[in-house]
Amino acid sequence: MSTEQQGGQKTARASNVAPATGKLGVMVVGLGAVATTMIAGVEAVRRGLAKPIGSLTQMGTIRLGKRTDNTSPLIKDFVPLADLNDVVFTGWDIFEDNVYESAAHAKVLDEKTIEQLKPYLETIKPMPAVFDQYYVKRLHGTHVKKGKNKRDLANQVIADIQAFKKTVDRVVMIWCGSTEIFLKPTAVHESIEAFEKGLDTSDIGIAPSQIYAYAALSEGVPFANGAPNLTVDAPALIELSKKNAAPICGKDFKTGQTFMKTVLAPAFKARMLGVSGWFSTNILGNRDGEVLDDPESFKTKEESKLGSLDYIFQPELYPDLYKDLYHKIRINYYPPRGDDKEAWDNIDIFGWLGYPMQIKVNFLCRDSILAAPIALDLVLFLDLAKRAPELRSRGIQEWLSFYLKSPQTAAGLYPEHDLFIQSMKLKNTLRHIMGADLITHLGLEYYD
Numbered sequence: 001m002s003t004e005q006q007g008g009q010k011t012a013r014a015s016n017v018a019p020a021t022g023k024l025g026v027m028v029v030g031l032g033a034v035a036t037t038m039i040a041g042v043e044a045v046r047r048g049l050a051k052p053i054g055s056l057t058q059m060g061t062i063r064l065g066k067r068t069d070n071t072s073p074l075i076k077d078f079v080p081l082a083d084l085n086d087v088v089f090t091g092w093d094i095f096e097d098n099v100y101e102s103a104a105h106a107k108v109l110d111e112k113t114i115e116q117l118k119p120y121l122e123t124i125k126p127m128p129a130v131f132d133q134y135y136v137k138r139l140h141g142t143h144v145k146k147g148k149n150k151r152d153l154a155n156q157v158i159a160d161i162q163a164f165k166k167t168v169d170r171v172v173m174i175w176c177g178s179t180e181i182f183l184k185p186t187a188v189h190e191s192i193e194a195f196e197k198g199l200d201t202s203d204i205g206i207a208p209s210q211i212y213a214y215a216a217l218s219e220g221v222p223f224a225n226g227a228p229n230l231t232v233d234a235p236a237l238i239e240l241s242k243k244n245a246a247p248i249c250g251k252d253f254k255t256g257q258t259f260m261k262t263v264l265a266p267a268f269k270a271r272m273l274g275v276s277g278w279f280s281t282n283i284l285g286n287r288d289g290e291v292l293d294d295p296e297s298f299k300t301k302e303e304s305k306l307g308s309l310d311y312i313f314q315p316e317l318y319p320d321l322y323k324d325l326y327h328k329i330r331i332n333y334y335p336p337r338g339d340d341k342e343a344w345d346n347i348d349i350f351g352w353l354g355y356p357m358q359i360k361v362n363f364l365c366r367d368s369i370l371a372a373p374i375a376l377d378l379v380l381f382l383d384l385a386k387r388a389p390e391l392r393s394r395g396i397q398e399w400l401s402f403y404l405k406s407p408q409t410a411a412g413l414y415p416e417h418d419l420f421i422q423s424m425k426l427k428n429t430l431r432h433i434m435g436a437d438l439i440t441h442l443g444l445e446y447y448d
């Protein structure tokens, strides 16, 4: 469909996306560093205390029509997104700390900011969690649900969702909980039926994150996964997502080192520069770092972080450039730095006639400051997807790969990791659902 002229402004034709009326309820699993930074940040923005920097939904624009049209509205003015003032948070955690206490513990935001927001943050108290230390070795949860089997626990989460639904108009769930041990899909994940039987028998293959996801998707609630856990990356949950028009979207927030990787690697490939080695190391001292210090949780993270380069470089197409690439990732728990992660990358590249060169990247980042706007955007875009007839029953929302270290795709389809392809895909999806012309960057018409 095309755009049309209205009062000199190009606007998209009316779309069939339902408006974002009323309150959007956001159910957050795990009220730790990322979650509390997102919640406190949203409240700070609502009060005009700070700007939502890093959030595409809040600050990004989208070009419509030709470059000569000069039409680039804010994304939030182009698509009907929930207004931040209509967002209501709740959540679960294995500790009883309210969001104020948890934010103070996480030490991401300064004391002054947290104190200013205290009356609001204190009101958000976690519901008891579904937790089993088998899946996160380094944590000892005390605020946890008890049930006779996993089905019982799933039903308790469903009851939490149903109760929350009575207070808001729409609901989205996001996992901001810890990284679970590395799990591969098994027979229990093959179909909804097998999964439900597995809930009855408390199958060991079903991790807590999958119990929440199952509850959400059963209730038609979209689900995002900020951690690298298997969670919805399994046929049973994909099927449930489609069946109940509850969108899902891949896993593991793409924040620091992988974000940089998926910017730099496409540049090397675009210029046909070879890469022989990529060594990445990190020091991190927050609770996430502590959890990842356990080899089984680290394995889950490592798999997620390793994937991007192989897909971007396509060594099978470019054996001379990337076949022998040695890629190594290390995460070291180092308490003195707290949430202020430091990442180093040494990249050994080679150019014309094979001459070697090196690139060093030293990223001194703030993990949760980078992750919070991503969590917010995922929530707002999943809620949009649920209201878009074109998207809601497709299950996986590949256009949200932009935000994730491990994009999820249809079976047999390789994931796009290149940040700029992902960004283009995201924006074209928005144009598409709003009935605006897609932008191909061909641009021949300017030379007619």
Ligand SMILES: NC(=O)c1ccc[n+]([C@@H]2O[C@H](COP(=O)([O-])OP(=O)(O)OC[C@H]3O[C@@H](n4cnc5c(N)ncnc54)[C@H](O)[C@@H]3O)[C@@H](O)[C@H]2O)c1
Residues within 6 Å of the ligand: 029, 030, 031, 032, 033, 034, 035, 092, 093, 094, 095, 106, 129, 130, 131, 132, 136, 139, 175, 176, 177, 178, 179, 180, 208, 209, 226, 227, 228, 252, 253, 254, 255, 256, 286, 287, 288, 291, 367, 368, 370, 371
């Ligand atoms: N910060 C980043 O840049 C970033 C990037 C990518 C992914 N992640 C992932 O996001 C997740 C959250 O990171 P974080 O820094 O906020 O960690 P965190 O340890 O501060 O918070 C995680 C919270 O989840 C809770 N939790 C664990 N298991 C739970 C369960 N079964 N139910 C309910 N609550 C549970 C923990 O008690 C904790 O409060 C981690 O898995 C991390 O790997 C973070």
